[in-house]
Amino acid sequence: MDTSRYYLPAPSWWPIVGSIALLTLASGFVLLLQQVQAGPYLMLAGALILVGMLFGWFGTVIRESIAGKFNNQVDVSYRWGMGWFIFSEVMFFAAFFGALFYARNLAVPWLGQTPLLWPGYNAAWPTAGPGLPAQFTPMAAWGIPAINTLILLSSGATVTWAHWGMKKGNRSQLKLGLLLTILLGATFLVLQAHEYLSADFSLNTGIYGATFFMLTGFHGAHVTLGAIMLSVILARVFAGHFTPERHFAFEAVSWYWHFVDVVWLLLFIFVYWL
Amino acid sequence: MTTLALHQHAHPAGITRWLTTTNHKDIGTLYLCFSFAMFLFAGALAMLVRAELFQPGLQFFQPNVFNQLTTMHGLIMIFGAIMPAFVGFANWQIPLMIGAPDMAFPRLNNWSFWLLPMAALLLLSSFLVPGGAVAGGWTMYPPLYIQGGVAYDMTIFALHIMGISSIIGSINIITTILNLRAPGMTLMKMPMFVWTWLITAYLLIAVMPVLASAVTMLLTDRHLGTHFFNAAGGGDPVMFQHIFWFFGHPEVYIMILPAFGILSTIIPTFSRKPLFGYHSMVYATASIAILSFVVWAHHMFTVGMPAAGQLFFMYTTMLIAVPTGVKVFNWIATMWKGAITFETPMLFAVAVVCLFTIGGFSGLVLAIVPVDIQLQDTYYVVAHFHYVLFSGAAMSIMAGVYYWLPKWTGHLYDETLGKWHFWLTTIAFNVTFFPMHFTGLAGMPRRVPDYALQFADFNMLSSIGAFVLGASQLLFLYTVFKCARGGAAAGEKPWDGADTLEWTLPSPPPYHTFETAPLVK
Numbered sequence: 001m002d003t004s005r006y007y008l009p010a011p012s013w014w015p016i017v018g019s020i021a022l023l024t025l026a027s028g029f030v031l032l033l034q035q036v037q038a039g040p041y042l043m044l045a046g047a048l049i050l051v052g053m054l055f056g057w058f059g060t061v062i063r064e065s066i067a068g069k070f071n072n073q074v075d076v077s078y079r080w081g082m083g084w085f086i087f088s089e090v091m092f093f094a095a096f097f098g099a100l101f102y103a104r105n106l107a108v109p110w111l112g113q114t115p116l117l118w119p120g121y122n123a124a125w126p127t128a129g130p131g132l133p134a135q136f137t138p139m140a141a142w143g144i145p146a147i148n149t150l151i152l153l154s155s156g157a158t159v160t161w162a163h164w165g166m167k168k169g170n171r172s173q174l175k176l177g178l179l180l181t182i183l184l185g186a187t188f189l190v191l192q193a194h195e196y197l198s199a200d201f202s203l204n205t206g207i208y209g210a211t212f213f214m215l216t217g218f219h220g221a222h223v224t225l226g227a228i229m230l231s232v233i234l235a236r237v238f239a240g241h242f243t244p245e246r247h248f249a250f251e252a253v254s255w256y257w258h259f260v261d262v263v264w265l266l267l268f269i270f271v272y273w274l
Numbered sequence: 275m276t277t278l279a280l281h282q283h284a285h286p287a288g289i290t291r292w293l294t295t296t297n298h299k300d301i302g303t304l305y306l307c308f309s310f311a312m313f314l315f316a317g318a319l320a321m322l323v324r325a326e327l328f329q330p331g332l333q334f335f336q337p338n339v340f341n342q343l344t345t346m347h348g349l350i351m352i353f354g355a356i357m358p359a360f361v362g363f364a365n366w367q368i369p370l371m372i373g374a375p376d377m378a379f380p381r382l383n384n385w386s387f388w389l390l391p392m393a394a395l396l397l398l399s400s401f402l403v404p405g406g407a408v409a410g411g412w413t414m415y416p417p418l419y420i421q422g423g424v425a426y427d428m429t430i431f432a433l434h435i436m437g438i439s440s441i442i443g444s445i446n447i448i449t450t451i452l453n454l455r456a457p458g459m460t461l462m463k464m465p466m467f468v469w470t471w472l473i474t475a476y477l478l479i480a481v482m483p484v485l486a487s488a489v490t491m492l493l494t495d496r497h498l499g500t501h502f503f504n505a506a507g508g509g510d511p512v513m514f515q516h517i518f519w520f521f522g523h524p525e526v527y528i529m530i531l532p533a534f535g536i537l538s539t540i541i542p543t544f545s546r547k548p549l550f551g552y553h554s555m556v557y558a559t560a561s562i563a564i565l566s567f568v569v570w571a572h573h574m575f576t577v578g579m580p581a582a583g584q585l586f587f588m589y590t591t592m593l594i595a596v597p598t599g600v601k602v603f604n605w606i607a608t609m610w611k612g613a614i615t616f617e618t619p620m621l622f623a624v625a626v627v628c629l630f631t632i633g634g635f636s637g638l639v640l641a642i643v644p645v646d647i648q649l650q651d652t653y654y655v656v657a658h659f660h661y662v663l664f665s666g667a668a669m670s671i672m673a674g675v676y677y678w679l680p681k682w683t684g685h686l687y688d689e690t691l692g693k694w695h696f697w698l699t700t701i702a703f704n705v706t707f708f709p710m711h712f713t714g715l716a717g718m719p720r721r722v723p724d725y726a727l728q729f730a731d732f733n734m735l736s737s738i739g740a741f742v743l744g745a746s747q748l749l750f751l752y753t754v755f756k757c758a759r760g761g762a763a764a765g766e767k768p769w770d771g772a773d774t775l776e777w778t779l780p781s782p783p784p785y786h787t788f789e790t791a792p793l794v795k
Binding site: 018033 | 454509
C-alpha cells in the first residue's frame with residue numbers, strides 16, 4: 001500500500017444519507033411538537049437512517065484504516081479534527097454555564113430589587129422564580145452526586161490504565177480497563193437516573209430546575225454517547241483491531257471521556273455544591 | 275501506483291457526481307451556486323420590502339407579512355448567502371493556495387455542504403405553514419420567539435442543522451490549513467486569504483455551539499416549560515440577548531474576515547506590489563477575532579445594564595477600530611505608488627475599501643452609548659450594517675468571483691459586462707442605503723411597514739436604488755453564466771501581478787491538483 005500520499009477517499013453516499021437523516025429527524029420533531037401523529041414515526045425513521053449512516057460511514061473508515069491507507073499525516077488530521085470537535089462541545093456547555101451564572105448572579109438579584117413587580121420576593125439561590133408557586137428541595141451535593149464524582153474520576157483512571165495496556169501490547173489489561181470504564185459509566189448513569197426520579201422538582205421548576213436539568217441532562221447524554229463509543233472500541237479490541245503504535249480511535253474516545261469528566265467536575269462544583 | 279492514480283481520477287457523472295463528490299473543487303462550486311441562489315431569493319424578499327416602503331401607508335403587505343419578509347431576508351442572507359459563499363471560496367482556494375491535494379476530510383466536506391440545502395428546505399418551507407414564516411427579526415428575541423407558531427420550530431431546527439454544517443466545515447478548514455500545507459509554506463508565508471479563514475474557522479467553532487445552545491433554550495422554553503427567558507420563573511429575556519450576541523458579534527467578523535482576505539489578495543495583484551505590512555495584517559486579524567468576544571453588549575445598550583457595563587462595551591467596541599484601521603491603511607499603502615490597473619475585481623476591491631470604511635465609521639458612531647440610545651432600531655442601524663455587509667462582505671464576494679472565475683472556468687469573463695455590473699451595483703447601493711443615514715438620524719424606526727410623511731422622499735429614493743441594485747445582480751448572474759459557458763482562454767495566469775500558488779496551475783485546474791506537494795521556497 002502506497003502511503004507516501006495523503007489518502008483521498010472516493011465519492012461516497014454516506015454524507016447525503018446523513019443529511020437526509022437529519023432532515024427527517026428534524027421534520028419529525030417539528031410534527032411531534034404540533035401533536036401530529038406521524039411525527040414520532042418520522043423521527044424514528046430519521047434516527048434509523050442516522051444509525052445506518054453511522055455504521056456505514058465509520059465501517060468504511062475502519063476498513064480503510066485496517067487496509068493501511070492512512071499515513072501519519074492522516075493520523076494528525078484526525079487528531080486536529082477530534083480536538084476541535086471537543087472544543088465546539090466545550091463552547092456548547094459554556095453557553096449553558098453562562099446562563100446559570102447570569103441568572104444566579106445578575107437576573108435573580110435584580111428581580112429581588114424590584115419591589116413593584118413581585119413585592120416580598122426572596123431572591124436567594126436556589127429559586128424557582130417569583131411568579132411560580134413551587135416549593136422544592138434542591139439537590140444536595142454530598143450524597144449521590146459526590147459518589148458519582150468518585151465514579152467518573154475513577155473511570156478516567158481506568159481508561160488511562162487501559163491505554164497503558166494498549167501501549168504495552170497487554171490486550172487483557174486493555175480489555176479489563178475498557179470494560180471497567182464502561183461499567184463505571186453505566187453505574188454513573190443508573191445513579192443519575194435514580195437522582196432524577198427522586199427529585200421533587202422538574203424542568204418546569206423555574207430557573208433552578210431549567211439550568212439543573214438542562215446542564216446535567218446534556219451531560220448525561222454525553223456520558224451515554226461516550227459509553228456507546230467506548231463499547232464500540234471494546235468490540236473492536238475483541239475483533240483484534242489496533243496496534244500499540246496505531247490506535248487513534250481509542251485515544252479519540254478517551255479524550256472525549258476525559259472531556260465529559262471535566263464537565264462533570266464543573267457541574268458538581270457549580271450546580272450541586274456552591 | 276498506476277491503479278491508485280486511475281482510481282482517483284475516475285468519478286461518477288451527472289447528479290451522482292454532485293451528490294457523492296469528495297472533491298474540494300466540486301464542493302466549492304456547490305457552495306457558490308447554492309449561495310448565489312439564496313442571495314437571489316433573499317434579495318427578492320428585499321425587493322418586496324422596498325416595494326412596500328416605496329410610499330407611506332400599507333400598499334401590498336400586512337405588518338405581519340412585512341416582518342416575515344425582513345426577518346427571512348436577514349436570516350437567509352446571513353446563513354444562506356454570505357457564509358456559504360465564503361466557504362465556497364475556502365473550498366476552492368485554500369487547497370490550491372497552500373499546495374494541498376484536497377481538504378483534510380473530503381467526505382465530511384461533502385456532508386457540511388449537503389446539510390445546507392436540507393436546512394434551507396426547512397427554513398424556506400416555513401413560508402407555507404399556518405401563521406407564515408418567522409416574523410420576530412433575525413435576532414430571534416424572546417418573548418416573540420417563544421410565542422410564535424410552527425415556523426419558529428422549523429427555524430430553530432434549520433439553525434441547528436446549519437450550525438452542524440458550519441462546525442464540520444470549520445474543523446475541516448482548520449485541519450487542512452494546519453496539517454496539509456506544502457513543505458516550506460510556514461504559517462507566516464501563507465496567503466492572507468488563508469490566514470483570515472484560519473481565524474474565521476476558529477471563530478465559527480467557538481460561537482456556532484453557543485447559537486445552538488441559545489436556540490435550544492428557546493425550544494425548551496417553547497415546549498418543555500423551562501423558564502430561561504421568563505422572569506416569573508427567575509429567568510430573564512435579556513439573558514437571551516447576551517447569549518445570542520455572544521454568538522452574534524463574532525458572527526459579524528465571520529462574515530467580514532474572509533472578505534478582508536479576498537481584498538488582501540486582489541489589491542496587491544492589481545497594484546503589482548506585495549501586500550504592505552503582511553505581519554501587521556495577520557496580527558490585526560487575530561486581534562479583531564479576540565476583541566470580537568468582548569464587545570457583544572453594544573447591540574443592547576438600550577435594554578438596561580449597569581453604566582459600568584455600557585462603558586466597558588463602548589470602549590472595547592472602539593478598540594476594534596484600531597486593528598480594522600491597520601488593515602485599511604495597509605491596503606492604501608499597498609496601492610501607494612503601485613502600477614494600478616482597474617479591472618473589475620480591483621474596482622470592486624477599491625469600492626469595498628471606501629464603502630466598508632463608511633460602514634466602520636457609522637459603527638463607531640453607534641458605539642457611543644448616548645448616541646446609540648437615540649439611534650437604536652432606526653434606519654441608521656440599517657444603513658450601518660448594509661455598508662459593512664453588502665458593500666463589505668457581498669461586494670468582496672463579487673470581487674473574488676471576478677478575480678478567480680478565469681481560474682475556475684478557464685475563460686475570461688466579459689470585462690465590459692463586469693464593469694457595468696460594478697458601476698450599477700456601486701451607484702445603486704449608495705442610492706439605496708446612503709439616504710437611510712438621514713432617515714435614521716431623523717428617527718425613522720426599522721421593521722415597520724408604514725412611516726411618517728416626512729420620510730417619503732428619501733424612502734422612494736431608497737426603493738428606486740434598491741430595484742436597480744436588485745436588477746443589476748441579474749446582470750451578475752448572466753456574466754458569470756456566460757463566463758462558465760465559454761469565452762477567451764484565460765491561460766495559467768491572466769493577472770500578471772498575482773503570485774499565489776493557484777496561478778501556477780492550468781485554468782481550469784485538473785480535477786485533482788497538488789497530489790504531490792509543490793515545494794515552496
